[in-house]
Amino acid sequence: MPHHYETSGPAIYRQSFATIRAEAELTRFTPDEEPIAVRMIHASGMVGLAEHIRMTPDFASTARLALASGAPIFCDARMVAEGVTRARLPASNEVICTLGDPRTPDLAAQLGNTRSAAAVELWRPRLAGALVAIGNAPTALFHLLNLLEDPDFPRPAAIIGCPVGFVGAVESKAALWAAPPVPSLIVEGRLGGSAITAAAINAVASRAE
Numbered sequence: 001m002p003h004h005y006e007t008s009g010p011a012i013y014r015q016s017f018a019t020i021r022a023e024a025e026l027t028r029f030t031p032d033e034e035p036i037a038v039r040m041i042h043a044s045g046m047v048g049l050a051e052h053i054r055m056t057p058d059f060a061s062t063a064r065l066a067l068a069s070g071a072p073i074f075c076d077a078r079m080v081a082e083g084v085t086r087a088r089l090p091a092s093n094e095v096i097c098t099l100g101d102p103r104t105p106d107l108a109a110q111l112g113n114t115r116s117a118a119a120v121e122l123w124r125p126r127l128a129g130a131l132v133a134i135g136n137a138p139t140a141l142f143h144l145l146n147l148l149e150d151p152d153f154p155r156p157a158a159i160i161g162c163p164v165g166f167v168g169a170v171e172s173k174a175a176l177w178a179a180p181p182v183p184s185l186i187v188e189g190r191l192g193g194s195a196i197t198a199a200a201i202n203a204v205a206s207r208a209e
Contacts, residue, residue, distance in 0.1 A: 016042055017209050023047045032060040036185070036203040043199035044191070052188040059158055059183040063204045066131050066157035072096055073201060074123045074156070076116055076163075077136035083198025088206040093131075098122040117143035128154035131204070134161050135197025138168030141176060148181040158183040160200050164192035 006012050020038050024047040029037050033055050041049050067073070070091040075081040081097040089095075098104060098119040108118035116137030123130070134141045141161050147153045161176045161184060163169045173186040185200060 013209060020047060024050045026050060029053075029055075030060070032064075035207050035209070036060060036200055039199045039203035039209075040187070040196050043195040044193075046191075049187065049191065049196070052191055053185070054177060054188060055185045056180050056183045059185050060204070062183040063131055063158040063160075063185075066129060067091065067093055067205055069129070071130050071157055072126055073131045073133060074098075074127065075197075076119065076134040076140040077194055079194035080133055080135045080197050080201075083194055083201075085202050085205070088202050088208070090205060093205075096123075096126075113143065114139040116140040120144050120147065124154060127156050130156045131201070132156045132159045132161075133197050133201050134159070134163055135192060135194045136163055138163040138165060138172040141172040142168065145172070145175055145181070155182055158185075160185045160197055162187045162192035162197045162200070164190065164194075164196075166190060 017038060020041050024041055026034055026037060037050055037053050040053060041047055068090045070093060072094040073084065075095060075097045077099060078097050081095045084095050099115060101122055103122065104115050104119050107121055108115045111118055117139040120140050120143050141163055159176065159182055161173055163172055169190055169192060173188060176184055177186050187196060
């Protein structure tokens with residue numbers, strides 16, 4: 001017998017977001033934050049993700065304003081960059097990942113750090129006012145936080161810090177949340193990843209579902 005299933009893309013989206021809003025605990029999010037949390041939950045398939053999402057009070061408004069003003073988006077991984085829906089970007093914003101830059105391996109060797117961390121160094125010329133999205137590498141987030149200890153280092157407008165994993169992910173996000181240098185969003189604990197991070201970018205870029 002043939003399988004019967006929903007074949008309308010818009011209907012699938014409507015049902016998915018309705019299910020999330022019916023099942024997830026979203027009351028602590030402001031109207032500006034709620035669409036971001038919902039889209040992150042949608043990307044993860046976990047309504048329980050809501051309890052792990054943390055945003056500074058000014059994150060949603062600041063990040064949206066940055067993108068509306070044409071700010072670039074710096075991503076730590078190609079999977080994050082590829083997950084950004086370009087049609088949602090309000091100002092044809094440039095999405096940049098320097099992990100594959102030919103300078104990165106040598107820079108990593110010089111720093112004695114990972115390629116993900118070294119790639120962050122290449123953001124410096126255009127980092128001021130940008131949106132940073134880290135969804136894979138805790139070393140990238142740690143390195144960025146260390147760079148931002150310097151008051152003269154260019155400040156991004158906002159940081160999405162959602163690296164996933166078992167080594168450094170918990171600690172890097174806790175460090176960001178303990179003393180956010182700019183408006184920030186994290187997913188506490190080991191959870192995170194490229195899909196969740198790209199979903200956060202897409203929700204910041206447009207409220208459309």
